[in-house]
Amino acid sequence: MTEPRVTVGFVKRAHGIRGGVLVSSTSDHPGRFSPGSVLRVSGSAEDVAVVGSQPHTEGIILYLDGVTDRTTAEALRHHSLTIAPAARRPLTGDEWWPEDLVGRPAVTPDGARLGTVTDVVLGGAQDRLVVATPDGRIVEVPFVAALVPDVTAEAVTIDPPEGLFDPD
Secondary structure, eight states, X not given: OOOOOEEEEEEEEEETTTTEEEEEEOOOOTTTTSTTOEEEETTOSSEEEEEXXXXXXXXXXXXXXXXXXXXXXXXXXXXXXXXXXXXXXXXXXXXXXXXXXXXXXXXXXXXXXXXXXXXXXXXXXXXEEEEXXXXXXXXXXXXXXXXXXXXXXXXXXXXXXXXXXXXX
C-alpha cells in the first residue's frame, strides 16, 4: 500500500522556455519550495528536487530537477505537488492536521457524545469541523476556542451553543 501524501501545491502552467512551472501553493510553510526541497508530482512514484524558485504575482515559479524545457514543464500542468507526511513542519501544541481530527469522537465538556468528526473545512476567516451525529445529521462547528475548548488524541470537545445540535 502506498503512503498517503500531503498536497502542498498545484502546477498552473509552464513558465518560460527553460522548464519553469508556475505553482499555486497550498502550504503554510514559507520554505516549502526552497532549492533543495523534495516534492513529488502527482502520477509519479519518484521524488524530484527543487533546483530554483522565485516569487511571482500569481504564485511561485519553480525549477525542478530534470525539467529543463517548456515541453516537459507543460506536461506538468494541472498536476499536484506532494510531500510525505513526515516532511510537514512541526506543529505547536495547539495545532492539528485536519486528517488527524477526522474519525475522532466529538463530545460535550461533560463527556456526552455529539457524534464523529468526519471532515475539516478550511476557510479564510475560520475553519469548521464537520460532525456526523448518531442520528445521521451533519453539523458544522466553527473551529474556535469558544466552541472547541479542547482537542486530545481521544476526542474533540465541543461546547455548542443552544440549538446547534438540536434535530430541527
